[in-house]
Amino acid sequence: MVDARAERLRRYIRNVPDFPKKGIMFRDITTLLQDKEAFYQAIDILHDRYQGSRLQKIVSIESRGFIFGSALAYCLHAGFVPVRKPKKLPSKTIREEYQLEYGTDALEMHVDAIENGERVLIVDDLVATGGTAVAACNLVKKLGGEVAGIAFLIELSFLNPRAKLKNYDVYSMIAYDSE
Amino acid sequence: MVDARAERLRRYIRNVPDFPKKGIMFRDITTLLQDKEAFYQAIDILHDRYQGSRLQKIVSIESRGFIFGSALAYCLHAGFVPVRKPKKLPSKTIREEYQLEYGTDALEMHVDAIENGERVLIVDDLVATGGTAVAACNLVKKLGGEVAGIAFLIELSFLNPRAKLKNYDVYSMIAYDSE
Numbered sequence: 001m002v003d004a005r006a007e008r009l010r011r012y013i014r015n016v017p018d019f020p021k022k023g024i025m026f027r028d029i030t031t032l033l034q035d036k037e038a039f040y041q042a043i044d045i046l047h048d049r050y051q052g053s054r055l056q057k058i059v060s061i062e063s064r065g066f067i068f069g070s071a072l073a074y075c076l077h078a079g080f081v082p083v084r085k086p087k088k089l090p091s092k093t094i095r096e097e098y099q100l101e102y103g104t105d106a107l108e109m110h111v112d113a114i115e116n117g118e119r120v121l122i123v124d125d126l127v128a129t130g131g132t133a134v135a136a137c138n139l140v141k142k143l144g145g146e147v148a149g150i151a152f153l154i155e156l157s158f159l160n161p162r163a164k165l166k167n168y169d170v171y172s173m174i175a176y177d178s179e
Numbered sequence: 180m181v182d183a184r185a186e187r188l189r190r191y192i193r194n195v196p197d198f199p200k201k202g203i204m205f206r207d208i209t210t211l212l213q214d215k216e217a218f219y220q221a222i223d224i225l226h227d228r229y230q231g232s233r234l235q236k237i238v239s240i241e242s243r244g245f246i247f248g249s250a251l252a253y254c255l256h257a258g259f260v261p262v263r264k265p266k267k268l269p270s271k272t273i274r275e276e277y278q279l280e281y282g283t284d285a286l287e288m289h290v291d292a293i294e295n296g297e298r299v300l301i302v303d304d305l306v307a308t309g310g311t312a313v314a315a316c317n318l319v320k321k322l323g324g325e326v327a328g329i330a331f332l333i334e335l336s337f338l339n340p341r342a343k344l345k346n347y348d349v350y351s352m353i354a355y356d357s358e
Contacts, residue, residue, distance in 0.1 A: 014269075014270060016269040016270055019269040020266075020269070026269045028269045028270060030260070030261060030268065030270070030289055030292065031291075033249075033252075033258065033259040033260065033261070034236065034258040034259065034260050034289075034291075034292055035258055036235070036252075036256055036257055036258045039252060039253070039258060039259055040253060040256055043253050056215070057213065062242055063241055063242030063245060064245075064261075066242060066243075066245040066246050066249070067245050067249040067259065067261070068249070070212075070245070070246040070247070070249050070250045071249045071250045071252070071253040073212075073215075073218065073250070074218070074219060074222050074250040074253065074254070075253070077215055077219055078215050079212065079213040079214055079215045079218060080212040080213065080218055080246065081209070081212065081213050082209060082212070082243075082246070087199075089209065090193075090195040090198040090199070090205045090207045091193060091195055091207060091209070110209055110213075112210075112213075113209065113213055
């Protein structure tokens, strides 16, 4: 089901060809963020969707994910948990590796970030193959949290991220079905 | 003047010795963020301070700065502008260099992020020497914006960042007067 309010936000996304490398069409959200109405609407749509979901924590992935996750955490009166690249978090962490096109990378979360049984929403700006989202879910589950859902501003649906995320309640505001 | 509400947030900051290197006491804000009441209070204090300031844009510095800047932008119904490390922003940018202990680094902002005459608040999680905050201010001014103020959650006042920022209206929620 297409959310008409969400669909109207599509025109605020800037398409930047050949970034970060030749042949890639980059979906630039900064043009949405800098428009006060569009940014407000984006957070409001997430707020409407998840209020009443009894979420205790919003978990967001470095660094554009922080932009949507923190505003939503404020709205929902939930705690905010940053998931970061290795060695950025100062205290004791757990780690999850994920596949890149060539090789692997990893994400970390503080061990005290989630309490056993807490209901958690994962928030990121964009999902491509779903690898980092799966890693974030695994971090939450390792600490005994329940992944109540995953929300993205943008889904590159032609890369079929939902195959990897089929065990989760996934919401994306704007989907691109081709590059 | 000490804001009593802000001062109560100090106990949510975790002190991590020897991070990122030996001899540094790192002020870890993740323990504040993950507490829903403390995070809500922090944003609310900023909201109370800046509502009525007719701010059109909130500019925040990658990546912890995003966490406070975006939630505040939502509250104040302002646009949000990320300032990032080189080569992270996909479209045309302007750049400002700043001094590190050894060498220099740079920050970038999209050229269309600020319109001429817009009133802007700079938000970051922490100010140490003030170098990155000055760079962010210079980026805003290059685009014709007016820096209406600069807000930090934490000020390492023993490093005297206000010397560099003396031409600006600076607010910090929690100050540390020694390492």
